[in-house]
Amino acid sequence: MSTEDITIEKTADLKISPENELHTCALAESQEDEYTLVYEKPHTLLEVNMHYCPGCAHSLVHKLIMEAVEELNIQEDTIGVAPVGCAVFAYHYMNIDMQEAAHGRATAVATGIKRLMPDKYVFTYQGDGDLAAIGMAETIHAINRGENIMIVFINNAVYGMTSGQMAPTSLVGMKTTTSPFGRDPAVYGYPIKVSELIAQLPGAFYVSRHTVNKNTSVRKAKKAIINALNYQKLNKGTCFVEIIGNCPSNWKMTPIEANNFIDEVMVKTFPLGDIKLPKPEDLIPINQNGDK
Numbered sequence: 001m002s003t004e005d006i007t008i009e010k011t012a013d014l015k016i017s018p019e020n021e022l023h024t025c026a027l028a029e030s031q032e033d034e035y036t037l038v039y040e041k042p043h044t045l046l047e048v049n050m051h052y053c054p055g056c057a058h059s060l061v062h063k064l065i066m067e068a069v070e071e072l073n074i075q076e077d078t079i080g081v082a083p084v085g086c087a088v089f090a091y092h093y094m095n096i097d098m099q100e101a102a103h104g105r106a107t108a109v110a111t112g113i114k115r116l117m118p119d120k121y122v123f124t125y126q127g128d129g130d131l132a133a134i135g136m137a138e139t140i141h142a143i144n145r146g147e148n149i150m151i152v153f154i155n156n157a158v159y160g161m162t163s164g165q166m167a168p169t170s171l172v173g174m175k176t177t178t179s180p181f182g183r184d185p186a187v188y189g190y191p192i193k194v195s196e197l198i199a200q201l202p203g204a205f206y207v208s209r210h211t212v213n214k215n216t217s218v219r220k221a222k223k224a225i226i227n228a229l230n231y232q233k234l235n236k237g238t239c240f241v242e243i244i245g246n247c248p249s250n251w252k253m254t255p256i257e258a259n260n261f262i263d264e265v266m267v268k269t270f271p272l273g274d275i276k277l278p279k280p281e282d283l284i285p286i287n288q289n290g291d292k
């Protein structure tokens, strides 16, 4: 039997399920009567293969943001700012207007975009090296000004793209390529809890931390993204959604081990949940001039 024959046999055996969605399209036409489509990826994601490693959080969070944009029907009105880091090609995947920003400068770039086009939904997508190292000043000042944007912060505790150097969020004792014996606070300081830090700023309207390592967490993360986009209509300040992201490649783990590592280790330093919620009286809409 040739390789071609084997492929044909396997394809014919496939059943449609969320796990093999790619095959759903291929089979949909011929088996339309037999199967009901229960899941498909959002049309706001482009039909291209992503470059991320297996088990990486970036692809999943891209999908969640794009699902939120599709469900809120704001595709034409959303502008994303892509980072430097593994997610540098976010603009190849998200089917919305996108702007690339230099390392750490995404919130400054988003500030300019939002101020010029206040009716648009503007968000940045940034890793921990980008946002919390080189871009910490921009991040704090943008939130302190209460810029009316959403910041999606992917905290995988390393500089993923450049081969796993220590990030401001690397855990105490964590081995990275620049802390090969583990992060020693006496030498390198402590992991910065960015969400707790920026929640102190009056300009921070909504701050929430999530994971995407299991189904329930994914649903909560998506809800936080939807909240953050919806709150942008209120013009009351910055919404910050932190995702503790898996980086199996640099953590030197399998995707499953990385999922478990988040639950067993990461969340002890970075507890999950809402860190700052709007007060009920803050949920009364105001216009762009600040008049009630």
Ligand SMILES: Cc1ncc(C[n+]2csc(CCOP(=O)(O)OP(=O)(O)O)c2C)c(N)n1
Residues within 6 Å of the ligand: 084, 085, 086, 087, 103, 126, 127, 128, 129, 130, 131, 134, 154, 156, 158, 159, 160, 161, 162, 167
């Ligand atoms: C001004 C500048 N300094 C350094 C770099 C090199 N660089 C590219 S990606 C990166 C780290 C990105 O890490 P992070 O933001 O955590 O993203 P991840 O890859 O982990 O998703 C660095 C240091 C750069 N591109 N530009």
Ligand code: SF4
Residues within 6 Å of the ligand: 051, 052, 053, 055, 056, 057, 058, 086, 156, 160, 161, 246, 247, 248, 249, 250
């Ligand atoms: S190196 Fe880490 S962050 Fe980068 S794509 Fe791979 S798993 Fe994702």
Ligand SMILES: [Mg+2]
Residues within 6 Å of the ligand: 127, 128, 129, 154, 155, 156, 157, 158, 159, 160, 167
């Ligand atoms: Mg990182």
